Amino acid sequence: MAFKKSFAQPAQKRVAVLVSGGGTNLQALINAKTNGEIKNAKLVLVLSSSPTAYALQRAAAAGIPAQVVSRKQYSNAEDFNAEILRVLQAHRVQVVVLAGFMHIIGSALLNAYEQRIINIHPSLIPSFCGVGCYGLNVHRMALERGVKLTGATVHLVNEEVDGGRILMQKAVEVLDGDTPETLQKRVMQHAEWQILPKALEMLCREL
Ligand code: GRF
Numbered sequence: 001m002a003f004k005k006s007f008a009q010p011a012q013k014r015v016a017v018l019v020s021g022g023g024t025n026l027q028a029l030i031n032a033k034t035n036g037e038i039k040n041a042k043l044v045l046v047l048s049s050s051p052t053a054y055a056l057q058r059a060a061a062a063g064i065p066a067q068v069v070s071r072k073q074y075s076n077a078e079d080f081n082a083e084i085l086r087v088l089q090a091h092r093v094q095v096v097v098l099a100g101f102m103h104i105i106g107s108a109l110l111n112a113y114e115q116r117i118i119n120i121h122p123s124l125i126p127s128f129c130g131v132g133c134y135g136l137n138v139h140r141m142a143l144e145r146g147v148k149l150t151g152a153t154v155h156l157v158n159e160e161v162d163g164g165r166i167l168m169q170k171a172v173e174v175l176d177g178d179t180p181e182t183l184q185k186r187v188m189q190h191a192e193w194q195i196l197p198k199a200l201e202m203l204c205r206e207l
Contacts, residue, residue, distance in 0.1 A: 013204040016045040016093040018084075018101040023055025024188060025099035025120055025196050030062045032197030040204035045091045047084065049103055065091070071103060081106035088113075095207070097200060098157060102134070105157055117157040118203060120196045122187050124169055125153040129162035139180040139187070148174055150183065152191035154199035168199040 017026050026046060032038045046059035046066040059066040067087055074080035085108055088096065098105070098119040105117060121129055121138075127150070128141045142150045151171040156164035170191040174183060 012040055012042040013094045013207055014044045014092055015041045015095045015097060015200065015204070016047055016088055016091065017043060017055075017097045017099050018047050018049070019053055019055035019099055020049045020102040021053050021055065021100050023053065023058045023100065025192055026055050027058050028193035029097065029099070029197055029200065030058065030064070032201070034062075037197055038201045038204075041095065041200055045088070045093060047087060049101065055100070077104065077106055078108070081109050085109050085112055095200070095204060097196070099196065104161070107159065110157065110159060115156055116203075116207070118154055118167060118199060119157050119162070119164075120192050121153045121155065121162050122150075122184065122192060123153065124149070124151045124171060125155060125162055125166060129153075131161050133162070136180040136184060139183040142174065143178060143180060143183065150174055150187060152187055152195060154195050167203065168195045170195045 017029060019026055029038065029043060033043055043064050046055060046064050048056050048066065048068050049071050051068045051070060056066050069080065069083050069087060071080055074083065094116065096113050096117040098117065123129055123138050123142060128138045133141065149171045151169060153166055154168045155162065155166045158164040172187050172190050
């Protein structure tokens with residue numbers, strides 16, 4: 001009996017990307033998937049907490065199923081989290097990426113996806129992180145403190161805001177005359193969009 005050579009690849013992890021806004025980090029993941037940089041992950045769902053998030057248009061253009069779970073429709077965080085978990089499980093999601101998702105992940109979700117939820121944060125943790133450190137605030141704080149280097153961090157998500165194990169970081173120079181806006185743009189381009197696909201690929205390869 002002749003042996004059939006097997007070219008079977010290890011199964012790609014089924015990944016959901018949770019968003020609330022513009023979705024440039026989602027786009028970086030889509031691009032990395034298209035150009036082959038991401039091999040061990042399949043983007044199977046985009047879940048948005050806002051019906052007007054531009055990220056939904058990016059998902060549609062890439063042919064990724066999308067679903068809105070609007071925070072406003074739930075009176076408390078537990079019910080909101082429970083619905084997110086239900087949607088993730090309905091899509092047989094194995095790994096979750098928070099890419100500009102503006103809500104705290106509750107314990108039900110954390111338990112269901114222990115060590116399998118990652119977040120991108122626009123600073124070099126442990127600087128400028130924790131409660132209240134999001135969006136332009138982070139870059140404003142970096143400029144006020146006068147740091148010469150900032151950057152971005154991909155970390156695992158646990159019950160502490162921005163407190164989970166760090167998976168990847170990249171530094172970016174602060175330049176004279178930077179505003180929160182110019183710094184945010186440079187950090188996104190040169191750090192966030194670079195390390196988020198790499199960290200996702202690394203995690204999915206190791207799982
Ligand atoms: C990024 O700066 C990310 O680091 C932070 O939220 C922002 C999301 O931007 N968590 P986008 O929606 O990916 O463009």
